[in-house]
Amino acid sequence: MIDRSARDALAEAIRHYLAGTSTNFVFDRAIFRLKSRDPAINAVREQLWLIYDDLREHRAKDSWRPTAAQREIILRVIVFLKSDCEYRWPTVPAWYTALRPLVALITLGLGVRALDRRFEFKDIDNVWPFRSHEEVHAAVSEPKYLASAT
Secondary structure, three states: OOOHHHHHHHHHHHHHHHHOOOOHHHHHHHHHHOOOOOHHHHHHHHHHHHHOOOOOOOOOOOOOOOOHHHHHHHHHHHHHHHOOOOOOOOOOOHHHHHHHHHHHHHOOOHHHHHHHHHHOOOOOOOOOOOOOHHHHHHHHHOOOOOOOOO
């Protein structure tokens, strides 16, 4: 299920933060206010939370500038959000994320191996949030931003 308005709002919030026109606090409020049943919204939000400090206000052009690798992923996320591709990665349940450190501590790491294999995020082709190079190529071939008006 694609929620076009939520995807567009998320893409715009990302662009504004990356360009340095909004702060991390504005960005954080914008992305966490989005309510949607589109699985891409939560998946992208969870990944983007790792690229900024949510304790001190800053801009992406300051000390919290994304690395080249992070920027590549972020730009691919924007292209994905503007595409009509369904998000097809498996969903990691909240209980797994919350309880994994505790289970690992109690079992000295042995108790989480099976769970890790079940919920492992394998992006060997480096295409996330797309699922294939073909999806990436199709989305890039029909850009929503900077496309000619012809």
